Amino acid sequence: MKEMASLLRIVADETRLRVLRLLSETPLNVTELTTILGLAQSGISKQVGTLKKAGLVRERREGLKTFYRLSEESEVPEEGRPLWALLMERVRTAEDSRHDLVRLAETLEKREGAAPGLHERLLAPGESWHAWSRMLMTLLPPMERAVDLGCGSGILAAELARVCDEVVGVDISSQALSAARAHAERVGLANVRFIEGDMTTLDLPDGCCDVAVLSQTLHHLPDPMTGLKVAARLLKPGGRLILMELLPHDEAWVTEKLGHLHLGFSATDLESMMEQAGFKITSLETLPPLRGERFRAVQGCAVWGERDVPPAAR
Structure with a gap:
Protein backbone atom coordinates (compact mmCIF):
# COMPACT_ATOMS: atom_id res chain seq x y z
CA MET A 1 0.00 0.00 0.00
CA LYS A 2 2.88 2.34 0.78
CA GLU A 3 4.39 1.93 -2.71
CA MET A 4 1.04 2.65 -4.38
CA ALA A 5 0.48 5.76 -2.28
CA SER A 6 3.96 7.00 -3.15
CA LEU A 7 3.35 6.40 -6.86
CA LEU A 8 0.07 8.32 -6.72
CA ARG A 9 1.74 11.30 -5.04
CA ILE A 10 4.50 11.40 -7.66
CA VAL A 11 2.25 11.25 -10.72
CA ALA A 12 -0.30 13.71 -9.34
CA ASP A 13 1.35 16.45 -11.38
CA GLU A 14 0.47 17.41 -14.95
CA THR A 15 4.04 18.21 -15.99
CA ARG A 16 5.29 14.83 -14.81
CA LEU A 17 2.48 13.12 -16.70
CA ARG A 18 3.44 15.03 -19.85
CA VAL A 19 7.06 13.94 -19.39
CA LEU A 20 5.98 10.32 -19.00
CA ARG A 21 3.83 10.57 -22.14
CA LEU A 22 6.80 11.83 -24.16
CA LEU A 23 9.22 9.25 -22.78
CA SER A 24 6.73 6.50 -23.61
CA GLU A 25 7.36 7.41 -27.27
CA THR A 26 11.16 7.68 -27.26
CA PRO A 27 14.13 8.48 -24.98
CA LEU A 28 14.80 12.24 -24.67
CA ASN A 29 17.29 14.51 -22.96
CA VAL A 30 16.41 17.45 -20.71
CA THR A 31 17.08 20.03 -23.43
CA GLU A 32 14.64 18.28 -25.76
CA LEU A 33 12.02 17.97 -23.02
CA THR A 34 12.43 21.68 -22.26
CA THR A 35 11.90 22.59 -25.92
CA ILE A 36 8.81 20.41 -26.24
CA LEU A 37 7.14 21.38 -22.97
CA GLY A 38 8.07 25.08 -23.12
CA LEU A 39 9.07 25.20 -19.45
CA ALA A 40 12.24 26.26 -17.66
CA GLN A 41 15.09 23.76 -17.90
CA SER A 42 15.64 23.85 -14.14
CA GLY A 43 12.04 22.85 -13.57
CA ILE A 44 12.22 20.00 -16.10
CA SER A 45 15.45 18.74 -14.52
CA LYS A 46 13.75 18.70 -11.12
CA GLN A 47 10.71 16.81 -12.43
CA VAL A 48 12.84 14.24 -14.25
CA GLY A 49 14.94 13.82 -11.10
CA THR A 50 11.81 13.08 -9.08
CA LEU A 51 10.65 10.46 -11.61
CA LYS A 52 14.12 8.90 -11.68
CA LYS A 53 14.32 8.69 -7.90
CA ALA A 54 10.95 6.93 -7.86
CA GLY A 55 12.22 4.38 -10.40
CA LEU A 56 9.79 5.48 -13.11
CA VAL A 57 12.46 6.59 -15.59
CA ARG A 58 16.01 5.42 -16.31
CA GLU A 59 18.97 7.34 -17.71
CA ARG A 60 21.78 6.49 -20.11
CA ARG A 61 24.77 8.46 -21.32
CA GLU A 62 25.45 9.06 -25.02
CA GLY A 63 28.65 11.06 -25.36
CA LEU A 64 28.16 14.30 -23.46
CA LYS A 65 24.36 13.94 -23.29
CA THR A 66 22.13 12.10 -20.84
CA PHE A 67 18.96 10.56 -22.23
CA TYR A 68 15.98 9.41 -20.16
CA ARG A 69 13.66 6.55 -21.01
CA LEU A 70 10.49 5.19 -19.46
CA SER A 71 11.05 2.32 -17.03
CA GLU A 72 9.81 -1.11 -18.02
CA GLU A 73 7.04 -2.51 -15.85
CA SER A 74 9.50 -5.03 -14.39
CA GLU A 75 11.76 -2.15 -13.25
CA VAL A 76 9.03 -0.48 -11.20
CA PRO A 77 8.70 -1.45 -7.50
CA GLU A 78 6.60 -4.62 -7.44
CA GLU A 79 3.71 -3.35 -5.34
CA GLY A 80 3.12 -0.43 -7.70
CA ARG A 81 3.30 -2.38 -10.99
CA PRO A 82 -0.45 -2.93 -11.58
CA LEU A 83 -1.13 0.75 -10.94
CA TRP A 84 1.82 1.75 -13.14
CA ALA A 85 0.54 -0.37 -16.06
CA LEU A 86 -2.94 1.15 -15.78
CA LEU A 87 -1.55 4.67 -15.47
CA MET A 88 0.67 4.39 -18.55
CA GLU A 89 -2.14 2.91 -20.63
CA ARG A 90 -4.25 5.98 -19.79
CA VAL A 91 -1.34 8.40 -20.33
CA ARG A 92 -0.50 6.99 -23.77
CA THR A 93 -4.10 7.26 -24.99
CA ALA A 94 -4.93 10.63 -23.40
CA GLU A 95 -5.83 13.58 -25.64
CA ASP A 96 -2.76 15.57 -26.67
CA SER A 97 -4.45 18.88 -25.88
CA ARG A 98 -1.16 20.79 -25.61
CA HIS A 99 0.21 19.32 -28.87
CA ASP A 100 3.25 17.85 -27.15
CA LEU A 101 3.47 15.09 -29.75
CA VAL A 102 3.60 17.62 -32.56
CA ARG A 103 6.58 19.35 -30.97
CA LEU A 104 8.12 15.95 -30.23
CA ALA A 105 7.94 15.11 -33.93
CA GLU A 106 9.63 18.40 -34.83
CA THR A 107 12.33 17.77 -32.22
CA LEU A 108 13.05 14.28 -33.54
CA GLU A 109 13.36 15.61 -37.08
CA LYS A 110 15.92 18.18 -35.96
CA ARG A 111 17.82 15.44 -34.14
CA GLU A 112 17.77 13.10 -37.13
CA GLY A 113 18.29 15.74 -39.81
CA ALA A 114 15.25 14.44 -41.69
CA ALA A 115 13.40 16.17 -44.50
CA PRO A 116 10.57 18.44 -43.31
CA GLY A 117 7.21 16.78 -42.84
CA LEU A 118 7.22 15.75 -39.17
CA HIS A 119 8.01 12.36 -37.72
CA GLU A 120 5.31 10.22 -39.34
CA ARG A 121 5.59 7.33 -36.89
CA LEU A 122 4.01 9.62 -34.30
Whole structure:
Protein backbone atom coordinates (compact mmCIF):
# COMPACT_ATOMS: atom_id res chain seq x y z
CA MET A 1 0.00 0.00 0.00
CA LYS A 2 2.88 2.34 0.78
CA GLU A 3 4.39 1.93 -2.71
CA MET A 4 1.04 2.65 -4.38
CA ALA A 5 0.48 5.76 -2.28
CA SER A 6 3.96 7.00 -3.15
CA LEU A 7 3.35 6.40 -6.86
CA LEU A 8 0.07 8.32 -6.72
CA ARG A 9 1.74 11.30 -5.04
CA ILE A 10 4.50 11.40 -7.66
CA VAL A 11 2.25 11.25 -10.72
CA ALA A 12 -0.30 13.71 -9.34
CA ASP A 13 1.35 16.45 -11.38
CA GLU A 14 0.47 17.41 -14.95
CA THR A 15 4.04 18.21 -15.99
CA ARG A 16 5.29 14.83 -14.81
CA LEU A 17 2.48 13.12 -16.70
CA ARG A 18 3.44 15.03 -19.85
CA VAL A 19 7.06 13.94 -19.39
CA LEU A 20 5.98 10.32 -19.00
CA ARG A 21 3.83 10.57 -22.14
CA LEU A 22 6.80 11.83 -24.16
CA LEU A 23 9.22 9.25 -22.78
CA SER A 24 6.73 6.50 -23.61
CA GLU A 25 7.36 7.41 -27.27
CA THR A 26 11.16 7.68 -27.26
CA PRO A 27 14.13 8.48 -24.98
CA LEU A 28 14.80 12.24 -24.67
CA ASN A 29 17.29 14.51 -22.96
CA VAL A 30 16.41 17.45 -20.71
CA THR A 31 17.08 20.03 -23.43
CA GLU A 32 14.64 18.28 -25.76
CA LEU A 33 12.02 17.97 -23.02
CA THR A 34 12.43 21.68 -22.26
CA THR A 35 11.90 22.59 -25.92
CA ILE A 36 8.81 20.41 -26.24
CA LEU A 37 7.14 21.38 -22.97
CA GLY A 38 8.07 25.08 -23.12
CA LEU A 39 9.07 25.20 -19.45
CA ALA A 40 12.24 26.26 -17.66
CA GLN A 41 15.09 23.76 -17.90
CA SER A 42 15.64 23.85 -14.14
CA GLY A 43 12.04 22.85 -13.57
CA ILE A 44 12.22 20.00 -16.10
CA SER A 45 15.45 18.74 -14.52
CA LYS A 46 13.75 18.70 -11.12
CA GLN A 47 10.71 16.81 -12.43
CA VAL A 48 12.84 14.24 -14.25
CA GLY A 49 14.94 13.82 -11.10
CA THR A 50 11.81 13.08 -9.08
CA LEU A 51 10.65 10.46 -11.61
CA LYS A 52 14.12 8.90 -11.68
CA LYS A 53 14.32 8.69 -7.90
CA ALA A 54 10.95 6.93 -7.86
CA GLY A 55 12.22 4.38 -10.40
CA LEU A 56 9.79 5.48 -13.11
CA VAL A 57 12.46 6.59 -15.59
CA ARG A 58 16.01 5.42 -16.31
CA GLU A 59 18.97 7.34 -17.71
CA ARG A 60 21.78 6.49 -20.11
CA ARG A 61 24.77 8.46 -21.32
CA GLU A 62 25.45 9.06 -25.02
CA GLY A 63 28.65 11.06 -25.36
CA LEU A 64 28.16 14.30 -23.46
CA LYS A 65 24.36 13.94 -23.29
CA THR A 66 22.13 12.10 -20.84
CA PHE A 67 18.96 10.56 -22.23
CA TYR A 68 15.98 9.41 -20.16
CA ARG A 69 13.66 6.55 -21.01
CA LEU A 70 10.49 5.19 -19.46
CA SER A 71 11.05 2.32 -17.03
CA GLU A 72 9.81 -1.11 -18.02
CA GLU A 73 7.04 -2.51 -15.85
CA SER A 74 9.50 -5.03 -14.39
CA GLU A 75 11.76 -2.15 -13.25
CA VAL A 76 9.03 -0.48 -11.20
CA PRO A 77 8.70 -1.45 -7.50
CA GLU A 78 6.60 -4.62 -7.44
CA GLU A 79 3.71 -3.35 -5.34
CA GLY A 80 3.12 -0.43 -7.70
CA ARG A 81 3.30 -2.38 -10.99
CA PRO A 82 -0.45 -2.93 -11.58
CA LEU A 83 -1.13 0.75 -10.94
CA TRP A 84 1.82 1.75 -13.14
CA ALA A 85 0.54 -0.37 -16.06
CA LEU A 86 -2.94 1.15 -15.78
CA LEU A 87 -1.55 4.67 -15.47
CA MET A 88 0.67 4.39 -18.55
CA GLU A 89 -2.14 2.91 -20.63
CA ARG A 90 -4.25 5.98 -19.79
CA VAL A 91 -1.34 8.40 -20.33
CA ARG A 92 -0.50 6.99 -23.77
CA THR A 93 -4.10 7.26 -24.99
CA ALA A 94 -4.93 10.63 -23.40
CA GLU A 95 -5.83 13.58 -25.64
CA ASP A 96 -2.76 15.57 -26.67
CA SER A 97 -4.45 18.88 -25.88
CA ARG A 98 -1.16 20.79 -25.61
CA HIS A 99 0.21 19.32 -28.87
CA ASP A 100 3.25 17.85 -27.15
CA LEU A 101 3.47 15.09 -29.75
CA VAL A 102 3.60 17.62 -32.56
CA ARG A 103 6.58 19.35 -30.97
CA LEU A 104 8.12 15.95 -30.23
CA ALA A 105 7.94 15.11 -33.93
CA GLU A 106 9.63 18.40 -34.83
CA THR A 107 12.33 17.77 -32.22
CA LEU A 108 13.05 14.28 -33.54
CA GLU A 109 13.36 15.61 -37.08
CA LYS A 110 15.92 18.18 -35.96
CA ARG A 111 17.82 15.44 -34.14
CA GLU A 112 17.77 13.10 -37.13
CA GLY A 113 18.29 15.74 -39.81
CA ALA A 114 15.25 14.44 -41.69
CA ALA A 115 13.40 16.17 -44.50
CA PRO A 116 10.57 18.44 -43.31
CA GLY A 117 7.21 16.78 -42.84
CA LEU A 118 7.22 15.75 -39.17
CA HIS A 119 8.01 12.36 -37.72
CA GLU A 120 5.31 10.22 -39.34
CA ARG A 121 5.59 7.33 -36.89
CA LEU A 122 4.01 9.62 -34.30
CA LEU A 123 1.65 11.66 -36.41
CA ALA A 124 0.29 9.75 -39.37
CA PRO A 125 0.13 6.28 -40.87
CA GLY A 126 2.13 7.24 -43.98
CA GLU A 127 4.69 4.49 -43.35
CA SER A 128 2.38 2.05 -41.59
CA TRP A 129 3.63 -1.24 -42.93
CA HIS A 130 0.81 -3.20 -41.27
CA ALA A 131 -1.37 -1.55 -43.95
CA TRP A 132 0.94 -1.42 -46.92
CA SER A 133 2.21 -4.98 -46.60
CA ARG A 134 -1.30 -6.15 -47.44
CA MET A 135 -1.57 -3.81 -50.40
CA LEU A 136 1.87 -4.71 -51.76
CA MET A 137 0.81 -8.36 -51.90
CA THR A 138 -1.37 -7.37 -54.86
CA LEU A 139 1.77 -6.31 -56.75
CA LEU A 140 3.43 -9.71 -56.99
CA PRO A 141 2.80 -10.21 -60.76
CA PRO A 142 5.65 -8.72 -62.86
CA MET A 143 5.10 -5.07 -63.83
CA GLU A 144 6.87 -2.70 -66.17
CA ARG A 145 6.22 0.69 -64.55
CA ALA A 146 4.65 2.16 -61.42
CA VAL A 147 4.14 5.80 -60.52
CA ASP A 148 3.99 7.17 -56.97
CA LEU A 149 2.09 10.46 -57.10
CA GLY A 150 3.07 12.62 -54.14
CA CYS A 151 5.90 10.29 -53.17
CA GLY A 152 7.37 12.41 -50.36
CA SER A 153 10.56 10.87 -48.99
CA GLY A 154 10.25 7.95 -51.44
CA ILE A 155 9.86 5.05 -49.01
CA LEU A 156 6.99 3.46 -50.94
CA ALA A 157 8.58 4.18 -54.31
CA ALA A 158 11.67 2.30 -53.18
CA GLU A 159 9.57 -0.69 -52.12
CA LEU A 160 7.72 -0.68 -55.44
CA ALA A 161 11.06 -0.66 -57.26
CA ARG A 162 11.72 -4.15 -55.94
CA VAL A 163 8.81 -5.57 -57.97
CA CYS A 164 8.71 -3.23 -60.99
CA ASP A 165 11.07 -2.69 -63.91
CA GLU A 166 10.79 1.07 -63.37
CA VAL A 167 9.25 3.34 -60.73
CA VAL A 168 8.66 7.07 -61.11
CA GLY A 169 8.18 9.13 -57.95
CA VAL A 170 6.61 12.58 -58.29
CA ASP A 171 6.52 15.32 -55.67
CA ILE A 172 6.45 19.09 -55.56
CA SER A 173 8.92 19.32 -52.64
CA SER A 174 12.60 19.52 -53.56
CA GLN A 175 13.63 18.74 -49.98
CA ALA A 176 11.49 15.61 -49.85
CA LEU A 177 12.90 14.43 -53.17
CA SER A 178 16.47 14.99 -51.99
CA ALA A 179 15.74 12.59 -49.15
CA ALA A 180 14.05 10.19 -51.60
CA ARG A 181 17.04 10.13 -53.95
CA ALA A 182 19.43 9.64 -51.05
CA HIS A 183 17.39 6.69 -49.77
CA ALA A 184 17.21 5.03 -53.20
CA GLU A 185 20.96 5.43 -53.62
CA ARG A 186 21.62 4.11 -50.13
CA VAL A 187 19.67 0.90 -50.76
CA GLY A 188 21.13 0.44 -54.24
CA LEU A 189 18.04 0.92 -56.42
CA ALA A 190 18.86 1.98 -59.98
CA ASN A 191 15.35 1.53 -61.42
CA VAL A 192 13.62 4.36 -59.54
CA ARG A 193 13.70 7.99 -60.60
CA PHE A 194 12.15 11.08 -59.06
CA ILE A 195 10.55 14.05 -60.78
CA GLU A 196 10.02 17.39 -59.05
CA GLY A 197 6.90 19.28 -60.04
CA ASP A 198 3.13 19.47 -60.26
CA MET A 199 1.63 16.10 -61.13
CA THR A 200 -0.84 17.77 -63.51
CA THR A 201 2.02 18.76 -65.82
CA LEU A 202 3.82 15.43 -65.57
CA ASP A 203 5.56 14.57 -68.85
CA LEU A 204 4.63 10.89 -69.01
CA PRO A 205 2.53 9.41 -71.85
CA ASP A 206 -1.04 8.27 -71.34
CA GLY A 207 -1.49 4.63 -70.41
CA CYS A 208 2.16 3.98 -69.56
CA CYS A 209 1.84 2.56 -66.02
CA ASP A 210 0.70 -0.72 -64.52
CA VAL A 211 0.25 0.74 -61.03
CA ALA A 212 -0.41 4.22 -59.65
CA VAL A 213 -0.04 5.00 -55.96
CA LEU A 214 -1.74 7.85 -54.10
CA SER A 215 -0.57 7.59 -50.50
CA GLN A 216 -1.86 10.50 -48.42
CA THR A 217 -1.73 12.74 -51.46
CA LEU A 218 -5.35 13.77 -52.01
CA HIS A 219 -5.56 15.82 -48.81
CA HIS A 220 -2.75 18.05 -50.13
CA LEU A 221 -4.61 18.91 -53.36
CA PRO A 222 -7.07 21.82 -53.70
CA ASP A 223 -9.26 19.48 -55.76
CA PRO A 224 -8.74 15.83 -54.69
CA MET A 225 -10.23 14.64 -57.98
CA THR A 226 -7.13 15.99 -59.72
CA GLY A 227 -4.96 13.21 -58.29
CA LEU A 228 -7.41 10.52 -59.32
CA LYS A 229 -7.69 11.92 -62.85
CA VAL A 230 -3.90 12.00 -63.23
CA ALA A 231 -3.70 8.39 -62.04
CA ALA A 232 -6.42 7.40 -64.53
CA ARG A 233 -4.57 9.10 -67.39
CA LEU A 234 -1.32 7.29 -66.63
CA LEU A 235 -2.73 3.79 -66.13
CA LYS A 236 -3.00 1.13 -68.81
CA PRO A 237 -6.40 -0.56 -69.25
CA GLY A 238 -6.57 -2.99 -66.34
CA GLY A 239 -3.94 -1.01 -64.42
CA ARG A 240 -4.26 -0.78 -60.63
CA LEU A 241 -4.74 2.21 -58.37
CA ILE A 242 -3.51 1.81 -54.79
CA LEU A 243 -4.75 4.49 -52.44
CA MET A 244 -4.34 5.33 -48.78
CA GLU A 245 -5.96 8.35 -47.15
CA LEU A 246 -6.72 9.72 -43.72
CA LEU A 247 -10.20 9.41 -42.32
CA PRO A 248 -11.91 12.62 -41.14
CA HIS A 249 -10.25 14.06 -38.03
CA ASP A 250 -10.16 17.21 -35.87
CA GLU A 251 -6.39 17.83 -35.87
CA ALA A 252 -6.60 21.30 -37.40
CA TRP A 253 -2.90 22.02 -36.74
CA VAL A 254 -1.98 19.88 -39.78
CA THR A 255 -3.11 22.72 -42.04
CA GLU A 256 -0.27 24.97 -40.92
CA LYS A 257 2.33 22.37 -39.93
CA LEU A 258 1.93 19.84 -42.73
CA GLY A 259 0.16 21.75 -45.48
CA HIS A 260 -3.00 19.62 -45.45
CA LEU A 261 -5.87 21.23 -47.33
CA HIS A 262 -8.48 18.66 -46.23
CA LEU A 263 -8.97 17.08 -42.81
CA GLY A 264 -9.45 13.57 -44.14
CA PHE A 265 -12.09 11.79 -46.22
CA SER A 266 -14.75 9.25 -45.39
CA ALA A 267 -14.64 5.86 -47.10
CA THR A 268 -17.94 6.75 -48.77
CA ASP A 269 -16.50 9.96 -50.21
CA LEU A 270 -13.40 8.17 -51.50
CA GLU A 271 -15.54 5.49 -53.09
CA SER A 272 -17.63 8.12 -54.84
CA MET A 273 -14.57 10.01 -56.10
CA MET A 274 -12.87 6.89 -57.43
CA GLU A 275 -15.99 5.80 -59.28
CA GLN A 276 -16.48 9.33 -60.64
CA ALA A 277 -12.91 9.19 -62.01
CA GLY A 278 -13.75 5.95 -63.83
CA PHE A 279 -12.25 3.37 -61.48
CA LYS A 280 -13.83 0.07 -60.50
CA ILE A 281 -13.13 -0.58 -56.83
CA THR A 282 -11.90 -4.02 -55.87
CA SER A 283 -11.28 -3.34 -52.18
CA LEU A 284 -11.89 -0.53 -49.73
CA GLU A 285 -11.02 -1.01 -46.07
CA THR A 286 -10.96 1.16 -42.98
CA LEU A 287 -7.91 0.22 -40.97
CA PRO A 288 -8.18 -0.52 -37.25
CA PRO A 289 -6.54 1.98 -34.89
CA LEU A 290 -3.09 1.20 -33.53
CA ARG A 291 -1.70 2.57 -30.30
CA GLY A 292 0.54 5.55 -30.89
CA GLU A 293 -0.97 6.63 -34.23
CA ARG A 294 -2.68 10.00 -34.20
CA PHE A 295 -4.87 9.31 -37.23
CA ARG A 296 -6.85 6.49 -38.76
CA ALA A 297 -6.65 5.57 -42.41
CA VAL A 298 -8.62 3.99 -45.21
CA GLN A 299 -6.96 2.04 -48.00
CA GLY A 300 -8.31 0.89 -51.32
CA CYS A 301 -7.46 -0.78 -54.59
CA ALA A 302 -9.21 -0.13 -57.89
CA VAL A 303 -8.90 -1.09 -61.56
CA TRP A 304 -8.85 1.33 -64.49
CA GLY A 305 -10.58 0.59 -67.78
CA GLU A 306 -12.13 -2.78 -66.95
CA ARG A 307 -15.83 -3.41 -66.58
CA ASP A 308 -15.96 -6.89 -65.06
CA VAL A 309 -14.07 -6.81 -61.79
CA PRO A 310 -14.97 -8.26 -58.37
CA PRO A 311 -17.30 -6.12 -56.25
CA ALA A 312 -15.76 -3.79 -53.70
CA ALA A 313 -15.15 -5.23 -50.25
CA ARG A 314 -17.19 -3.65 -47.52
